[in-house]
Amino acid sequence: MKLLLLFFLIATSTISVSASNIPNQIHPLRPQSGAAGHRIPGINCLSWRLAVETDNIRDWDVVPATCENYVGHYMLGHQYRKDCDAAAAAAYEYAKSLKLKGDGKDAWVFDIDETSLSNLPYYALPENAFGAKEYNETSFQEWELKGIAPPVPATLYLYKNLLRLGYKIVFLSGKKENLRAITEKNMKNSGYHTWEKLILKQSDDSGLTALAYKSKRRTALVKAGYRILGNMGDQWSDILGLNVGNRTFKLPNPMFYIA
């Protein structure tokens, strides 16, 4: 009888192992319930998003079709806002812990799209489906030319506090120079009233990846005597590379990837 029970236990444990395609239980007492998040067959959208946010998945093209609804709910719901708030709160805690020199060279770098301004009204359109549809450069440029992108609230909140603390704000964007007028108007209308520099892509930057372009511009800032004390962006290409700054802050963006 004991032998039968033992056989039964071995048989069931073998089945559960082969079913999950992983060879060992991580924790012998691990319950099979109580996890966060729901399960979607094939891709687990929470895991996909975490892998994107930690730069494990790179050079991805569109949001997986099975995750379109998940990403939509995330972006329009509380969690995206809360996640941005947490990033901004961590940045603010850090920013106010520093003693600034006050010589006009204490710089903080912000990206623009999906960091300072939100293109969510555009990405929420059915034809864009929160990034689950192929990127349409023409329609995105039409949207950009409207200059009506709202601010990312957490970033605006951080921006205002950084100004108050005496930081010099540098906006470093992959937008092209020909969008300067509309971008500056959009920024001011959204509450970003002042800045030290607003750097846009020049014609001789066109061959560079975002990572190389932003590294080049930050290096120029450092050569001009700025100390980049903080740097916030929604893409890893905003905060990796050269002269990234003393601390970097990653805002969430599960809608698109820029190398």
Next chain:
Amino acid sequence: MKLLLLFFLIATSTISVSASNIPNQIHPLRPQSGAAGHRIPGINCLSWRLAVETDNIRDWDVVPATCENYVGHYMLGHQYRKDCDAAAAAAYEYAKSLKLKGDGKDAWVFDIDETSLSNLPYYALPENAFGAKEYNETSFQEWELKGIAPPVPATLYLYKNLLRLGYKIVFLSGKKENLRAITEKNMKNSGYHTWEKLILKQSDDSGLTALAYKSKRRTALVKAGYRILGNMGDQWSDILGLNVGNRTFKLPNPMFYIA
């Protein structure tokens, strides 16, 4: 009447703005429901975890008390396992896309604790509370000396596939050299039967941060002719610094932070 309605709308919108402490709506049509995750007053534990995983929050000491249950459920439930699987799957997709030289120098670096081996049975003990209690070096060393840490299933799966593809595996750990015998025994018992190198901390490394120590060891690998094609760890100090490798993969760890 219309004026009254207008006044009412302005009043309510003002209230909602001051309540959330952020000045603008990110999306005028954003519904107030449909978000992922539950809300915990003060700290949003999902946001805290994301901020930790994206290296926005650094040098943290213990898991916030209000997030102990959240982290416990996460670690013992499906989601931690799924998140590890997604990281390993991304790593495997990348690993098999490369054409190896096959000269014995195609290297893949793995951290050990919470990457190759899991200390979850230790951290799940009430006195450790998934990292919500202060780190106890004495009791952790007692646990280490038992040498019974199970593998992280996703990493073992990746490890086996990397071996099959021809990668040379380097384990690079912050464990000290005096733990070599028990660590090697634990690794073998957990399914990691072979490796190119298993690097442990030497006495002259004791003053270094994990980031500096691991940078130093990886630099030595590169000088010895190894090409670090991939690098996986649960801490940012495993995958930032010098010679991090062509691609890095971050496994989740909301239980502790190592600089």
